Amino acid sequence: MKQLHLIPYIITILLAFSCKPKAEQTPAPILTDTALENAIIYEANIRQYDPEGSFKAFTKDIPQLKQLGVKIIWLMPVFPISETKRKATGGDFASLIEDETERKKMLGSYYAVxxxxxxxxxxxxxxxxxxxxxxxxxxxxxxxxxxxxxHTGWDHVWLKTNPEFYAKNNKGEITDPLNDDGTSKGWGDVAQLDYSNPDMQKAMIKDMMYWVETEDIDGFRCDHIEPTPVAFWKKAITELSAKKALFMLAENDDPKFMKTDLFDMEYGWKAHHLIKEIVHKEKTLKDFDALMEYIDTTYENDDIIMNFVTNHDENSWAGTIQERLGDAAELATALTYTIPGMPLIYSGQEYNLNHRLKFFEKDSIPKTKSNMWALLEKLGTLKTTNIALHGGKAKASYKRLHTGNNQVLAFKRYKENKELIFIGNLSDSLQTCQLPITGPFKDYIKDKSLTHQENDTLTLQPWEYKILVE
Incomplete structure (x- = not known):
């Protein structure tokens, strides 16, 4: 009979545990506009982060990211990947590989959920x-x-329970994503969702809400949003943000997704490609000035642009930083920290990653700190401590400085009583220039004092740059 007296106690204990949040997380730091002003974002490729490729391996290094000034961690998709039509290296389906050992190496695309x-x-x-x-x-x-x-992978439960959630061709068949002319985008491992279906939209928001309510995540980087309607994001972001303050990043470069109460930040694709084109002498600084004017006049004041020299797509498909930028890599990296916006670090960039990571199978980044870690740490300190580099919703101002040389870029960033000047030789030859600046400065990267009178001549080596602070 005594055992029966334990039943109420056991029930009480079970109820107490069942009432706890599933995640049992440390409360997130409160996301504020102020926190975004000096933020640096880090794209974590968990699969390729190290030989283990696990959450645990990455978690151990999170304190180190503070040395680089990282404020936001963007995790590449953490969800299960469909087996059906799983992609393999080379672009074919893994199922076509006869050798079982080789077939098992093909882990598929993170984006076939x-x-x-x-x-x-x-x-x-x-x-x-x-x-x-x-x-x-x-x-x-x-x-x-x-x-x-x-889109979803072909194993997603919706394909069985809710086929009406998917786009279909004129034969009534669910399709992979198509171009406007009806041809395939080449993403045969995924099925296209139909955003004209309101029930599908509700289901999508419900699944996003799970991560906000149960796992206490702080926002989303939303992949390939151009085909999805703005009206959906107005509804989704409103509902999700009612639960907690969230940070929303769009893989896109169209201001229509950045209007009031929509996405906080989007890709700086235009600047990314333009910097490469200038390095390869396909474009000039006139194009750079035109882009800065376009951004200033087209976007709202509180829109944030993500600046980068690499990311998972660029590294795997377009080439390494060294392949694309060569000796201009360090200058281009410094630009991503000093022009208005938020700089991105992609896994491996901090370790001088110099090979194209495999996309559909296991690979690994180097883990030896050298010159790039030191540079990113130095740039990170400047970004996080100098208000003249604020790049969020109350960003520091930008003013182009004329140099008398169309190969030398110079601009001033300023906010309140702080100023910072960037000067860079965007060419592979020695350049001289004159600058309309006066005063003693500190060459921040070289940690040297520098005195400059207005219209003094400054000589810059190929791809040399300076960041002058007071």
Whole structure:
């Protein structure tokens, strides 16, 4: 009979545990506009982060990212990947590989999601994921998930339970994403969702809400949003943000997704490509000036542009930083920190990654700190401590400085009583220039004092740059 007296106690204990939030997370630091002003975002490729390729391996290094000034961690998709039509290296389906050992090496695309509310076992468990988020929050960082709203993998449960959620051709067949002319985009491993279906939109928002309410994530990087309607994002972001302040990043460069109460930040694709074109003498600084004018007049004052020299797409498909920028790599990196916006670091960039990471199978980044770690740490300190580099919703001002040389870019960033000047030789030959600046400065990168009178001649080596601070 005594055992029966334990039943109410056991029930009470079970109820107490069941009422706890599933994630049992450390509360996230409160996301404010102020926190975004000096933020640096880090794209984490968990699969390729190290030989282990796990949440646990990445979590151990989160405190180190603080040395680089990282404030936002963007996790590439953490969801299970569909087996059906899984892609392999070379672009074919893994199922076509006869050798079983080789076939098993093909892990597929992160962007062929089979379940929006589960964790890819390749990376670990939900508990491992929660520990990652907890560690980030303890280090005053935010975690955003890479969300794939345009399509799902072919194993997704909706294909069985809700085929009406998907786009169909004139034969009534569910299709992979198509171009405007009806040809395939080449993404045969995914099925196109139909955003004219309101029930599908509700289901999508519900799955996004799971991560906000249950796992306490801090926002989303939304993949390939151009085909999705603005009206959906107005509804989704309004509902999600009602639960907590979120940071929303759009993979796009169209201001229509950046209007009031929509996305906070989008890709600086135009600047990314233009810098490369200038380096390769395909464009000039006149084009750079035109782009800065376009951004200033087209976007709203609180829109944020993400500046980068590499990311997962560029590295795997367009080439390494060294392949694309050569000796101009360091200058281009410094530009991403000094022009208005938020700089991105992609996994491996801090370790001088110099090979194209495999996209559909296991690979690994180097983990030896050298000159690039030191540069990013130095630029990170400047970005996070100098208000003249604020790049968020109350960004520092930008003013182009004339140099008398169409190969030398110079501009001033300023806010309140702080100023910073960038000067860069965007050519592979020695250049001289004159600058309309006067005063003693510190050459921040070289940590040397510099005195300059207005219209003094300055000589710059090929691809040399200076960041002058007071």
């Amino acid at each position: 089979s379940d929006y509310t589960k964790i890819n076992p390749e990376f670990g468990t939900i508990q491992d994921f929660r520990e990652l988020v907890k560690t980030a929050h303890q280090n005053n960082m935010y975690v955003i998930l890479d969300w794939v709203p345009n």
